[in-house]
Amino acid sequence: MNKLMAFWSILTKDMKNYYLKPPNISWGIIFPISWTLMFFIKSDSTVDLRQILPGVMALSILFGTTSMLAVTITFERKSRSFERLLLAPISLNLLMLAKTTGAIFFGIINAFIPLLFASLMIDLSGINWLTTFLGVVLIAVTSTFLGLLIAVSVSEVFEAQTFSNFFRFPMMFLCGLFIPLEKLPVFLQPLSYVLPLTYGADLLKFAINSAGSIRLWVSLLVLIGYALVLFLISTHNIKRKWIY
């Protein structure tokens, strides 16, 4: 009960202080919107639009979540207020869940912006909504925890941003969203299969266009596995570096 209260107030504090603040809202919302527009304008037929939708959704999540952690974690660490949380009588795991849940929600909301846009232009029937939602949640969790790992590995906010791009841009091109995996150079293909976003994107492709190339349960397991590992490494790093 006590712990739940702490969890809830950390979450709502972050929401109020960061997620709902104008610069972040705009960063978080404009980003998926511009992705959406960019890809939708470029594609001329409605078939294309639906083909591209999973990719735009996945990228909106990826960019939305990873950029938030730089603020909620790296910035608070730098301004020392993170110490207050480390000194609170709640376990590190619960603390980090509280610190990341906001970003996960944010990512999920980001995913539905392109979907909303698309619904205005094309017919969305035939989408497996349950799998879509599951895919969105898993991509949000995994990329949030990737953002977390980056945020605890650096000490400056700008480093976190730079470092995120180091992961985000290769993932964008290697995850099979815009260039199908089979068409990638052979030597890059193994790399694709190492990236979590590949599995998330495939899951969405499957849900939206019945077009995935990886088995559903493999994607699910890999994403869950990634999320767990990223979270564990992050908390381990905090214990090692911040509780020095």
Next chain:
Amino acid sequence: MNIIEVKKLTKKFGDFTAVNGISFSVKKGEVFGFLGPNGAGKTTTINMLTGLAKPSAGEIRIAGYDGSKEIKKVQQIIGIVPDESNLYDEMSGLDNLLFCASLYGMKKEVREKRAKELLEQFSLADTGKRPFKAYSKGMKRKLTIAAGIIHHPAILFLDEPTTGIDVESARQIRRLIKELNAQGTTIFLTTHYIEEAERLCHRLGFIVAGKVIKVSEVQALMEEAQQENVVEFRTEPNGLDLEKKLVRVFPKIRIKASTGHSIRITSQEPIELMPFMKFFAQEGIKVSEAKIIRPSLEDVFVKITGIGIDKLKKEKEGKRR
């Protein structure tokens, strides 16, 4: 009863030993002061006690809990006021307090009442709605203390509570620490300020270069220093002549003309004043004042640590600008 028990506590940063096998204990209900110069290891010790740093070696017990394995239980009953404020800049004073209270599981009505009470008590009620970043240094420190005690901790850790703030705020904070202690809170504080230690603490630990060189009651420290009796006369006229004459008349006693118009007399035995007064009367010297000089904690500190008081003072001024 000892509420904090520290044994052979050590903290190394690479090759550097910041805290070097220190042992001490803090009694329940007392104000315990850690006094030492910059870099002595005060903050590092607090960090280890409160769970922000991992000891390289040694043992900590707080209120019966193991300081490393049961740190979350320890954290429930301690309050921590760090040397620099670590509250949220964007949030108002009130919201900061409410947030901190909720971390300790205080219910909404309870924490709202308590937060208002504290703002009142710290004369911050009018500024409770302002963002923390708009607070002055003294206000920030006060709010940080309020945040540290919002959950009624049994033990309060204060890292240099009055460094860098004005005299009036410092006085207010000291008064508050005394009140808290009177209500039963055990206080562990660090300071550079000898006067503060003398005024606030029941017991003191002197820490220099990572080692605790002495732990003792303030009272006992003063008595220990009282090995010599010193009397100072303010006289007129004065001069080397007078000093020489006095030395001749009272051969067993150490006599020194300290400034142009006062003369200091030191002896292992209690000093009888009458013979001196008679002497001054015979010589036609006016005595406007005679006072007994008591040793200060400063003298004790210098004697024990070998660190000049000027150095200790100069260091603290340069800090936290």
